[in-house]
Amino acid sequence: xxxxxxxxxxFLKEELYKIANYLMTHGKGILGLDQxxxxxxxRDLQVENTQENRRKFREIVILADDDLANYFSGIIFPTDAFxxxxxxxxxIVQCLKKKGIVCGVKLDKGLLPLIGSEGxxxxxxxxxxxxxxxxxxxxxxxxxxxxxxxxxxxxxxxSLAIFNNAEILARFANVCQYHRLVPxxxxxxxxxxxxxxxxxxxxxxxxxxxxxxxxxxxxxxxxGVILKINFVTPGMQxxxxxxxxxxxxxxxxxxxxxxxxALAGIVFLAGGSCEDEATAFLDAIxxxxxxxxxxxxxxxxxxxxxxxxxxxxxxxxxxxDARKVLMQRAKSNNWAAxxxxxxxxxxxxQKLKKEEEKxxxxxxxxxxxxxxxxxxxxxxxxxxxxxxxx
Numbered sequence: 001x002x003x004x005x006x007x008x009x010x011f012l013k014e015e016l017y018k019i020a021n022y023l024m025t026h027g028k029g030i031l032g033l034d035q036x037x038x039x040x041x042x043r044d045l046q047v048e049n050t051q052e053n054r055r056k057f058r059e060i061v062i063l064a065d066d067d068l069a070n071y072f073s074g075i076i077f078p079t080d081a082f083x084x085x086x087x088x089x090x091x092i093v094q095c096l097k098k099k100g101i102v103c104g105v106k107l108d109k110g111l112l113p114l115i116g117s118e119g120x121x122x123x124x125x126x127x128x129x130x131x132x133x134x135x136x137x138x139x140x141x142x143x144x145x146x147x148x149x150x151x152x153x154x155x156x157x158x159s160l161a162i163f164n165n166a167e168i169l170a171r172f173a174n175v176c177q178y179h180r181l182v183p184x185x186x187x188x189x190x191x192x193x194x195x196x197x198x199x200x201x202x203x204x205x206x207x208x209x210x211x212x213x214x215x216x217x218x219x220x221x222x223x224g225v226i227l228k229i230n231f232v233t234p235g236m237q238x239x240x241x242x243x244x245x246x247x248x249x250x251x252x253x254x255x256x257x258x259x260x261x262a263l264a265g266i267v268f269l270a271g272g273s274c275e276d277e278a279t280a281f282l283d284a285i286x287x288x289x290x291x292x293x294x295x296x297x298x299x300x301x302x303x304x305x306x307x308x309x310x311x312x313x314x315x316x317x318x319x320x321d322a323r324k325v326l327m328q329r330a331k332s333n334n335w336a337a338x339x340x341x342x343x344x345x346x347x348x349x350q351k352l353k354k355e356e357e358k359x360x361x362x363x364x365x366x367x368x369x370x371x372x373x374x375x376x377x378x379x380x381x382x383x384x385x386x387x388x389x390x
Contacts, residue, residue, distance in 0.1 A: 016177060023074045028073040028297065029299060030267055031061070031299070032300060032301030033075050034105075034106035053314065058092070059084075064323045071333070073101065074103070075101055075103060075104065082141075106145045107172070108124070109124045120151055122161075129175045137179055141181065144183060149165075150165065150207055151192075152192070162207055169214065173185055173218065177225075183226070185225065185227055186269070189203060191230065191235065193238070195234060197246075208259060212258060222262040222264070223263075227263060232254050243284075244280040244281050248285035264294070265295040265296070265297065266295070268281070268282060268296070268298050268300075270300050275304070275306060278298075279336045282298050283342055286338065
């Protein structure tokens with residue numbers, strides 16, 4: 001086994017480093033807008049899954065408040081989104097570039113059965129990856145995402161799935177970096193099952209260790225790589241319940257045991273967690289405890305957009321309401337990425353409570369004033385009647 005390899009040129013490393021560090025700006029996340037509305041529950045909303053409806057929903061997000069750039073450093077799009085034009089005639093990339101948000105693209109083409117496994121999957125799209133990278137870099141995309149999934153069972157994930165997917169993710173990262181794209185690699189361990197938190201921890205350690213070995217075998221420039229993972233949690237069908245602090249501690253243990261400090265950053269997906277739960281986990285893992293040599297932020301899709309989608313539900317009259325929900329969700333996750341979500345939420349609740357008390361006090365004052373006025377009027381009327389009788 002040789003230890004000789006060609007070092008990436010300094011200009012390439014510098015470009016990848018700058019892009020990755022911009023994406024991992026403290027407190028900002030990477031929005032996952034790469035899922036189709038069908039995946040995000042559009043069938044439940046009875047909105048037809050068409051290109052036009054997908055474009056409308058993306059437009060709701062892209063044309064939201066200018067403060068969007070305060071919460072997101074980048075947005076991941078599916079390949080078909082780059083042909084959309086905004087009402088101004090601009091492309092998505094041109095529109096977001098003015099806001100200071102970097103565009104990225106999802107380049108995997110979905111899951112395929114992994115032959116020889118017990119119902120496990122691999123990911124397609126490697127065969128024409130070079131052409132795809134060249135094409136979307138010309139669109140001024142500066143990063144790309146690739147997802148592999150791992151099922152959990154009594155004997156799963158298998159060694160075949162672990163090493164096959166690690167190799168595919170490493171090959172993806174290699175091609176991306178060669179074409180000046182920062183790779184976001186997503187080894188998603190599916191949350192379905194009855195497995196314990198300890199088993200989830202050991203599976204994550206095994207999967208991430210194999211992934212890092214493959215990245216090193218392909219001589220990937222780690223300072224130009226972002227890892228996208230779910231929080232380490234027990235199976236969704238299990239009965240165990242853990243606090244956000246316990247989930248955060250377990251996840252940090254896994255990361256410290258397996259992920260090199262050189263990595264540009266780690267972003268979390270919501271996985272099987274609801275929006276508020278994912279935000280609570282993110283806040284807990286960003287508390288000033290434990291060793292965290294990498295920036296930790298979020299890259300939520302359903303965990304950010306589920307309530308936005310339900311607010312919109314295909315109704316043009318609800319577009320502004322949906323945008324308000326988006327900005328509130330963005331602000332909450334910004335607080336969580338800074339480790340300030342619980343504190344800010346408590347302060348906000350205290351503020352609302354004080355405002356409610358003031359409102360009630362004011363209403364009480366007005367009510368008493370009316371009672372006194374009525375009493376005075378009644379007394380005056382009685383006096384007038386008495387005077388009239390005299």
